[in-house]
Amino acid sequence: MxxxxxxxxxxxxxxxxxxxxxxxxxxxxxxxxxxxxxxxxxxxxxxxxxxxxxxxxxxxxxxxxxxxxxxxxxxxxxxxxxxxxxxxxxxxxxxxxxxxxxxxxxxxxxxxxxxxxxxxxxxxxxxxxxxxxxxxxxxxxxxxxxxxxxxxxxxxxxxxxxxxxxxxxxxxxxxxxxxxxxxxxxxxxxxxxxxxxxxxxxxxxxxxxxxxxxxxxxxxxxxxxxxxxxxxxxxxxxxxxxxxxxxxxxxxxxxxxxxxxxxxxxxxxxxxxxxxxxxxxxxVDLPGRFQVLPGRPTVILDVAHNPHAAATLSQNFGNMGFHPYTYAVFGAMHDKDIDGVIAQLKGHIDHWCLTDLPLPRGATAAQIEEKLLAAGIVPGNDPGAECTIQTFSSPADAFANATNRAGENDRIAVFGSFLTVAGVMAYRAAHNH
Structure with missing residues (x-):
């Protein structure tokens, strides 16, 4: 037994x-x-x-x-x-x-x-x-x-x-x-x-x-x-x-x-x-659905993981008022239409912080980077570049990087998967945000 x-x-x-x-x-x-x-x-x-x-x-x-x-x-x-x-x-x-x-x-x-x-x-x-x-x-x-x-x-x-x-x-x-x-x-x-x-x-x-x-x-x-x-x-x-x-x-x-x-x-x-x-x-309260957190820089948590949800996210960006720069903390499952998500958000993101996800189904940050480059997103290398792409091994690391770089009037959008949002929520809870 x-x-x-x-x-x-x-x-x-x-x-x-x-x-x-x-x-x-x-x-x-x-x-x-x-x-x-x-x-x-x-x-x-x-x-x-x-x-x-x-x-x-x-x-x-x-x-x-x-x-x-x-x-x-x-x-x-x-x-x-x-x-x-x-x-x-x-x-x-x-x-x-x-x-x-x-x-x-x-x-x-x-x-x-x-x-x-x-x-x-x-x-x-x-x-x-x-x-x-x-x-x-x-x-x-x-x-x-x-x-x-x-x-x-x-x-x-x-x-x-x-x-x-x-x-x-x-x-x-x-x-x-x-x-x-x-x-x-x-x-x-x-x-x-x-x-x-x-x-x-x-x-x-x-x-x-x-x-x-x-x-x-x-x-x-x-x-x-x-x-x-x-x-x-x-x-x-x-x-x-x-x-x-x-x-x-x-x-x-x-x-x-x-x-x-x-x-x-x-x-x-x-x-x-x-x-x-x-x-x-x-x-009504629902964590992770275009959830705008209090404080600066503005942090948005959104479990958007398909093109339809990404289109809504980009529309919501437009309704938020002006932010000098937008940082993305982005990790996704490899069986999702990542190209379609990128197509909806291209032009709305200045700095991409890409993350691996802790599951076999997760796309690697390097795979997502290839898709960004294929979509015509051209990163610059110097710190003041208009667009950057960096890769990280966890949502927490990607979010920490975005937080360190973002100015107080900028915004950080966390999206692509429930796991991406969950990783950032756990990181914020551990750091008493």
Missing amino acids: QTLPTTLDGWLSRLESHHPITIDMGLDRVAAVAARMGIHFDCPVIIVGGTNGKGSTCAMLEAILLQAGYRVGLSTSPHLIRFNERARIDGESASDDALIAQFARVEAARGEISLSYFEFTTLAILQLFIDANLDAVILEVGLGGRLDAMNIIDADVAIVTSVDIDHTEYLGSTREAIGFEKAGIFRAGKAAICSDPMPPQSLLDHAAAIGADLWLLGRDFNYMGDKLQWNYGGRVQRRNSLGYPSLRGANQLLNASAALAALEVLRTRLPVGAQEVRTGLVL
Whole structure:
């Protein structure tokens, strides 16, 4: 009889080593274990997928429902600093002990069935939420939708925020192929909300084929705004004189509108008042999504890791006012469209601090440097050069270099991967920033 780990770190390292395929598509195994565990929700469940905007939409839903006094579970991935961030109950990360107890239950239930890290931890988090007797559950899809472990749950409302090119090796290389994967979270007869202004035909076709109740931006719900406030309009519900979400960035009204459409669908089961919506949007907080830190030089943390997110980042740069120089702390996975990210940010960055990432999937700083040079970014060698490129072995080293060189009116943008942002957050925490 093998002994089970007694710490959260012990469990996580065991899970990382036990199932070598990190992304193992297919729901048969995880659904079989879920059936053994009797995983089922009686409260409303909202599932959120999409290429970009998932995390923001989930955070807004959580903030509004908490303001309305509901007990809310929120599962997101990946985490930035601690695994516990992936399971939040009433706005607080789950404790190590609570997670360890659920890991033991999944281990006991799985028997001979092999589960990936994500499948195993997903089952543990779902069981944790069931035991917590919640009023509402919000689930963020990890990857794609159709074959994501979260999709074993039949949600009451499904949201697809945006469809763009990412994870091509698993989801396909066109918006049509990816749209079909994202639409896999839709259910017959249940609300299927899409806040992408130009949804792929494959998503529309799949919703029609299964008989989902499709809500489209511009047809079933919409938003309008001026500089001071904005309004939401749905099929039957209007929300007027709303303050802008505290999350910064160009797409946040799309995400907020999708969240309000989901709450409109659930208005009889989870009634939410106007003031609770307003307060929730103002208080919502999401680390690492165009997060502008206090102090000088200005530091921006953004987990942007595909061209669509990079385009939003460059747009947000333009809305920030003047900074003499912009430093980039940039590290990325080699399977991402790094060239596409560079193309969106070229011309917005003066000094590139490139970093290796501590994973086999990480591109090396030297590989990213080659791509910058191929994109026509020409560095100068002298200290006063308009453009420089330097390589580092860790996000912390790259950030320390940028901090040492940047003037107090400059800005430092940290982006390219969750790992890049997490490395800088850990460095700042250790240095009491």
